[in-house]
Amino acid sequence: MLIGASIVVGAVGWSGYVLALPIAMLFPALWAHSRSRTVAAFVSAGYFLAASRGLPEGVANFYDSDLWPGLLLWCAASLCFVLVQTALWSHRLGWESALRYGAAAVLMAVPPFGIAGWAHPLTAAGVVFPGWGWLGLGAAAAGLAVMTTRWWPAAAITLSGFWLWSAAMWTDGIVPEGWRGVDLELGESLGRDSSLDRHRDMIATVREATAGGARFVLLPESALGLWTPTVSHLWQDGLRGRNVVVIAGAAVVDPDGYDNVLVSVWAGDARVLYRERMPVPGSMWQPWRGWIGQGGGARAHFFANTIVDLAGSRIAPLICYEQLLIWPVLHSMIYSPDMIVATGNGWWTSGTSIVAIQKASAAAWARLFDLPLVTAFNT
Structure with a gap:
């Protein structure tokens, strides 16, 4: 029993x-x-x-x-x-x-x-x-x-x-004024299709989001694919004339592996905003590769960049797997953030409740600390 x-x-x-x-x-x-x-x-x-x-x-x-x-x-x-x-x-x-x-x-x-x-x-x-x-x-x-x-x-x-x-x-959490989270339904192509047409379509999606007055637009994990100077310049040019900051998922690659990140980009500049503290073990975080002298795999920045500053707001970012754990969110709460930003790329969870559980967890933490929550997921 x-x-x-x-x-x-x-x-x-x-x-x-x-x-x-x-x-x-x-x-x-x-x-x-x-x-x-x-x-x-x-x-x-x-x-x-x-x-x-x-x-x-x-x-x-x-x-x-x-x-x-x-x-x-x-x-x-x-x-x-x-x-x-x-x-x-x-x-x-x-x-x-x-x-x-x-x-x-x-x-x-x-x-x-x-x-x-x-x-x-x-x-x-x-x-x-x-x-x-x-x-x-x-x-x-x-x-x-x-x-x-x-x-x-x-x-x-x-x-x-x-x-x-x-x-x-109970009521649904309030999205901060001027913020907009954009959910996508692009399946496994998100982050893998790096064509010019895909980036132009994403820029058009952001422009549509700003029609309602949004100044900050959140896109899902991996939305921008590999983060390179070319992609950065493309997005800055695409946002020219728009008073908007895009926060989106991407990957920064080097010879030893890669970082799963959130970047912020606007017409005037672009930068890496956040590096994921705990990528998915096994499929992303593979520490044993370093033990045997091989590169590759996502790096885990366990206790780094707990909050990030953006336009005067202190943000606690949570990417995908981090939303299922306790310590990333509590570590961020120590530093009294103004809001929580949660993103994910859950195309592979089709037929399961994993994305719904991630959203429920993020919502529960936001309500506990009475913080606004902005989410963006791809399915």
Whole structure:
């Protein structure tokens, strides 16, 4: 029953609906009430595998292969979560189990385990305690810890009360005045088609967005493909006469690898605005290449450029995979940004809820810290 319940909690909590995120907060109670370490391992596996159920199909789409590589990666990705939860499980309900769960939650929130720290129940803090900021984060963490004790019914009732109140008052986040996020439906061609016609079409899309008065236009991850001086000049010329700044995804390549970046470009200049802190492990971030003397793969700038300044605003950028983790967003929140910008290129997630989960996570963090959110995704 516990294993079955953990699967339901993982599937429903991480269904892509932001208001469903608090369901994930039941996981600590299921974990703590396991009768043995083996059962705790299966409960943890059931929760994580259900929460990340879109991965096998997504990997198959990305590599244009059958499901087997995705299934292997799906199981391998769950290993960190299961090992941490199993190792720290305690058969004693009480403050010992609360402290052990707290330790597990911290380990899964920060590197190295936090690199695969998807489906963290703490993400629901923004739905249960919107606008509470760090106090809400602490309250959610305390609630999760109490869920592992004999007083879990009281914690569940309290968290549910806040959740229902929040759901009744919930509204979509406000996009800052003058900003516009542009979603695209260009599939796998985005970032791969570097033709002049494609760039002209993208510039035309930006011009259409400015017709409504937007001064800042956000495009998805990889929208500009390889970032070169030629592409930079092309876009500056295309924006000439327009009072607009474009923020878009691109890749900066050198002999040792590449950076997944956001660039800002306007008629007068262009620059790399942000370098991704945590690219997708395996498909993008491949540190083992450096260990064997090979180049290639995306670099991870773990704790760099936590916020960026643009036209007087302090922005916390989150590219794709970073939206599924805890530490990138919390690291940015330490520096009190004015808004969150979230981009992604999710063409490979077709048929899954991965993009919806990314959007829900970003929305939850924005609501927790009462910040405007601008998003742009390609599907």
